[in-house]
Amino acid sequence: MTKAERREQQERQRAAKAEKAAQNSGKNPPKSANKPSQSSGAGAPALTRRGSRAADFPPKGAQGQSKDAKAGADDKGAHTRGLRIFSHFGLPKPTSHKGEIHPAIVRLGLQFSEFKITGANARCIATLTAFKTVIQDYVTPPNNTLSRHLMTYLSPQISYLVAARPMSVTMGNAIRQLKLDISGTDIDLPEQDAKDALCEKIDTYIRDRIIAADQVIEETAGNKIKDGDAILTYARSSVVEKVLLAAHADGRQFTVTVVDSRPMLEGKKLLQVLSSAGIQCTYLLLPAVGSVITETSMVLVGAHSLHSNGAVFSRAGTALVAMMAKQHSVPVVVCCETYKFSETVQLDSFTRNELAPVELFKSFPQNRPQDLSSLNDQPNLQILNPLYDLTPPSSITAVVTEVGVIPPSSISSIPLALGRTML
Amino acid sequence: MGIPPEVQNVANQRIVEVLVSKLRRRQVVGSRQTAIETVLVLRQVVSKARFSNIEQLIHIIKAVGRRLVQAQPKEHTVGNTVRKVLHHVREEYQAVSRAGPSTQTAKSSFSISKFVSQGQPRKQNLTAPKSDTRSTSLRENDPNDPDSFAKGLKPVLMEAIQDVLDELETVYDNVSKSAKDHIHSDEIILTIGHSKTVESFLKAAAHYRNYIVIVAETAPSFGGHEMACSLSSAGISSFLVPDSSIYALMSRVNKCILGAHAILANGGMFAITGSLLAVSAAQAHSTPVVVCAGQFKLTPLWNLYHDYGALDFADPSSVLGFEEGSLVDKVDVINPYFDYVGPELIDVYITNDGDHPPSSVYRLIKESYDDDDHEL
Known part of the structure; x- marks a missing residue:
């Protein structure tokens, strides 16, 4: 154990101690802080219970300054309104130097x-x-x-x-x-x-x-695109971008619908690349996807990770697109390298997720000068930007990997196919 | 039966013209606002109208209604309000003319034949009293005093139109009446966009219950921002999320409460873009979908254009701004106003007159409007 690590551990223990002390002394104030202006008979018992629980779990919303998540419990008074089920979503913590960092x-x-x-x-x-x-x-x-x-x-x-x-x-x-x-x-x-x-x-x-x-996926997925196809993709995946560009370079005639959503609006970059390559593109925001899904012949999306139950963890919104496609019998093809395989099983998007920092994404169209800071000041309002969601295997038709096109039910066999040491 | 020339011109009156151009320019938007404006215009029109029998009056109202509907066919409440007014006018007329000598045998005896006849179009009832020339105070087509019929009928007509207006003005309160029966404590509610009906519904429930609302911001109009601000300032703990996270959060949502733009005869609805997405996600998670809407949104229409909601498109610059200069001329941008949500995806409509499942919407429409008026 290095010196830095030891110091880190000490600090953590100290923070935990401080938190315990703060809990014992200050259990009552957050209760009243959490109670809204109207006091009602029905909601009160549940409310106080929630208040004390929330005190144990500091919300991750606005506070970024607190060094450690646990140390954040000290300034709980102002932030107890956070919903507990979101408390584990990690916001990027400010980096602190410990030991020598290259x-x-x-x-x-x-x-x-x-x-x-x-x-x-x-x-x-x-x-x-x-x-x-x-x-x-x-x-x-x-x-x-x-x-x-x-x-x-x-x-x-x-x-x-x-x-x-x-x-x-x-x-x-x-x-x-x-x-x-x-x-x-x-x-x-x-x-x-x-x-x-x-x-x-x-x-x-x-x-x-x-x-x-990626090159293998490019070829395999590219072969699935036929002349006259209308491909729909969500946000921006580097693999999907390569697949589409390669298929276009191959001389295949198809159109691409780029679906996009705040907070990141990554689809705009993809749109730029595709349209400058000469592919006919349509651009729309996620809520409108129900209107165009019927005219789509295939949905092509990327992934953040694959799970052994066949679920695909990907940019938030992918699950919505896949669900709509599934309902309209449009094949959903996920392009994903096998090194994205994770042996864990995830059941929903809640157990593990990540929140995007609110300040970074004020990506509103120019004709709407919306200032998110006005929203930040609202007493009972919190802004959540989950970055990922989990697409259940039931709405995925196939996963294109470098070892072939496989149904989601067979994803668990990937590590065996590659030899376990590879992963 | 001759229709006086002024009946033709009535649809070109100044007040009608003003509303027509406002509708066309989308200066009046929102289903309730357009409905109220329509009633106000109709009240003016009826109070000024000259007619000597009921057909002429109905003809006048229909002519005005047609003008207004054509101005903005996607604001379905305009047509609905005209139909509602026509329905009330007919009812008042019947009441007045029935008040005469032949007080119809209104015995409250239940029989199969009566039950069947209730399902029949109202026309029979309407034509029956007209055939016999009555000796009531109201006389249609009086050659001596052509205005006497109008003079006699107008006060009740004004009252009838006022009823329609009152209904519109109290619609939020009445929809919210049952709010506390639908929301329990500690529930997590998801809503999208900024529906005034849903807003007042949630605020009413907040008086009794302590719950959490997740508001999807609903690009590109971002009505969710206003909604979240308004709800949080009313003391409801709110979370504002981007549309993309609807699916991720749906697994923890207890109920999905939405507004509607128009409720269609099959029980489906037109609603703000994104509703279909939210409702489908709710269905995928077996989350109940509740729609709050006033009955003035009941529309005797069927959706023929399943692909593009109501076939109405908004300004694409809110999706892809002109600052993306090079992209704008290469790319198609789609920004529909509405989604069509089928009846199978909705669990209940909470209206100002009780809660109804989508399967009984057709019956409400039959009760609210006359079959003759479906085509204005």
Whole structure:
């Protein structure tokens, strides 16, 4: 355990103690703060119960300043209105320096937390590239071996990135592979050789699991597009973008409907790319999707992660599009590399999700100068921007991976097909 | 039966023209507002109208109604209000003419034949009293004093029209009456857009219950923002979410409460874009869907255009602004006003006159309007 980690742990314990003290002394004030102006007989008992419970779980809404989530319990008085079921949705915490963080990681953390780099693939590639720099700059301290010590050096870097923005499944998978590679490094190998070998392994991972996989998906999914098709896609997936561009370059005639939604309005970027490539595009916002779904021949979406029950975790809104498509018997095809597979099972979008920071997304059309800060000041109002939702396997027709087109029910067989060590 | 020339011109009156152009320019929007404006115009028209028999009066009202409906066919409440006024006018006329010598045998005996005859169009009842020339104070087509019929009837007509207006003005209160029976404490309610009916419904429930509202902002009009502000300032804890998270949150939502633009004869409805999405997500999670709407939104129409809600499109610049210069001329932008939501997706309509399942909407329409008036 490094010094930094020890300090971190101490701090956490201290915060927990402080919280306990605050709870014992200040249990009553938040109750009254939570009670709305009208006091009613029916709602009162349930309300007070909720009030005290909410005090244990600080809401994540407006407060960003508190260092630790637990420390946030101190200023609970003002924020007890938060609904408890949302309390676990992680907002990016302000990053605090603990131990020595490599500058490449600091920069990457900032890019993550400001949503300059988004998307499962982009984040994974950026992380691995940054780790390559970190590994090259790493010097094994005396009386240590690289295979043992490098991981302890990397873990604060990783936690720094996680603090900037919760880790994506892709990053988790890649880092697990990297850890495996590090621990498998031969002790007798000269240090520079070992580092070079690791970097090469990272490069191989990026090439095989992401870039080559995308090329295979491009071809496989592209073959599913026929002349005269009307493809509908939601938000922006790098894989879907590649598939559409490749199919267009292939000379296939099809139109694309780009469906988009706040807060991120990522579809606009996709729209720019596609329309400048000469593909006939239609653009609409998510609420209008019911009007166009009947004229669609296929829905093509990307994914954040795949779960072993066949559910697809993806940008919020994907589940709505897939549901509408399913209801109108339009095939829903998910383009997804196998390294996005996660062995966990998720049942709904609630157990794990992420909130987008409100300040970052004021993406309103110009003709409507809406100021979200006026909404922020409302006493009983909170703004929630969940980033992901879970599309149930029942509304997915097929998943296109680099190992083939598979139904969602067979997703659980992916790790076996690849050999478990790969993941 | 000759129709005096002024009957033809009545539809071109100034007051009618004013509303026609307002409707056309969408200066009057929102189903209740248009309905109220329509009643006010009709009241003026009727009070000024010259007629010597009921057909002439109905003809006048219909002519005005046709003008207004053609001005903005998607504001269905205009037509509905005209139909409602016509219905009331007919009823008043019947009451007056029946008050004469032959007080119809209104025995309250239940029989199959009576039950059947109630389902019949009202026309028979209407033609029956007209055939015999009565000796009531009201005389149609009096050659000596052609205005006597109008003079006698107008006071009751004004009252009848006032009834329609009163109904419109109290519609929110009456819809909200049963709010506390539909919402229990600690419930999580999802709503979209900014429906005044839903707003007052939720606020009424907040007097008795403590619950949470999730408001989807409903792009591109972002009516949800106003809704969330209004609800939170009324002391209801509200969450404003983007439309994309409707599905993600639906698993924790207890009830989906929406407004309607028009309720159709099959029990379906036209509602703000995004309703179909919310309702489908609710159905996928077996969440009940409640629609709050006044009965003036009952429309004797069927949806023939399932694809594009009401086939009415709004300004695309709110979806893709002109600041995206290079994109604007390459890309089609679709921004429909309304969604069509089928009856199978809705659980209940809460109206100002009780709660009704979608399957009984046809009956309400039969009760509210005369069959003759479906085509104005």
